[in-house]
Amino acid sequence: xxxxxxxxxxxxxxxxxxxxxxxxxxxxxxxxxxxxxxxxxxxxxxxxxxxxxxxxxxxxxxxxxxxxxxxxxxxxxxxxxxxxxxxxxxxxxxxxxxxxxxxxxxxxxxxxxxxxxxxxxxxxxxxxxxxxxxxxxxxxxxxxxxxxxxxxxxxxxxxxxxxxxxxx
Numbered sequence: 060x061x062x063x064x065x066x067x068x069x070x071x072x073x074x075x076x077x078x079x080x081x082x083x084x085x086x087x088x089x090x091x092x093x094x095x096x097x098x099x100x101x102x103x104x105x106x107x108x109x110x111x112x113x114x115x116x117x118x119x120x121x122x123x124x125x126x127x128x129x130x131x132x133x134x135x136x137x138x139x140x141x142x143x144x145x146x147x148x149x150x151x152x153x154x155x156x157x158x159x160x161x162x163x164x165x166x167x168x169x170x171x172x173x174x175x176x177x178x179x180x181x182x183x184x185x186x187x188x189x190x191x192x193x194x195x196x197x198x199x200x201x202x203x204x205x206x207x208x209x210x211x212x213x214x215x216x217x218x219x220x221x222x223x224x225x226x227x
Contacts (some may be wrong), residue, residue: 062125062154062226066099069129070152074144079130082122090122096157097124097185098223099132100187101142103149109136114157114177125154143185153227155188160221168185169197174220186208189223 060068060083072080082091098112111131118124129152133142142150160177163169169176175189178201185208187200194200201218210216 060090060133062090062121062156063152065090065122065125066129066152066154067150068130070101070142070150071147073130074133074142074147080126082126086122090125091120093121094119095121095124097121097128098155098157099125099128099220100155100188101159102151102153103130103146107138108146108150109139109142111136112155112157112186114160121156123177139171153225155223155225158222158224160219161194163218163220166197166201166218169200169218169220171195171197172201173222175223176200176204177219177221178208178210179219180205180208180210180214181216183208183210190225 068083069080072078096113096115098110099105101109107226109132112128113124116124118127120185171194175187177184177186185204187194187204194203205216
């Protein structure tokens with residue numbers, strides 16, 4: 060079972076039963092033994108339908124991280140109503156496995172196609188994944204992450220960048 064198949068399995072199980080799926084048998088060593096932050100993104104007819112993830116690992120494996128974040132993406136993204144059973148066949152899913160973040164001291168160390176960005180100010184923290192449709196500049200990427208975190212334009216910020224492995 061691939062990363063995306065596992066996410067869709069989790070979503071379908073949750074939408075149909077209201078319960079989180081158990082890990083299925085036969086998963087790869089990579090899914091079972093690696094730990095990382097994971098984002099699960101859902102689209103319906105090319106439009107975002109849900110996206111939730113974790114910056115750092117919160118579970119014992121990438122597989123468990125996918126199971127949990129897939130449920131969150133389909134039912135807990137505050138921008139969208141929960142996914143309904145009649146939508147399941149229309150969903151397209153991607154899974155981003157995050158590599159460790161590193162602090163950077165200037166925008167010229169970022170690349171909107173290669174790196175995601177984490178912007179923080181005090182306790183506020185916002186993240187934007189790399190290589191997203193419609194996000195064409197580093198400035199735009201940082202501004203969106205700041206907005207998501209509720210960070211004002213005049214606030215002092217810290218920047219981190221990270222790479223992802225995206226599964227589609």
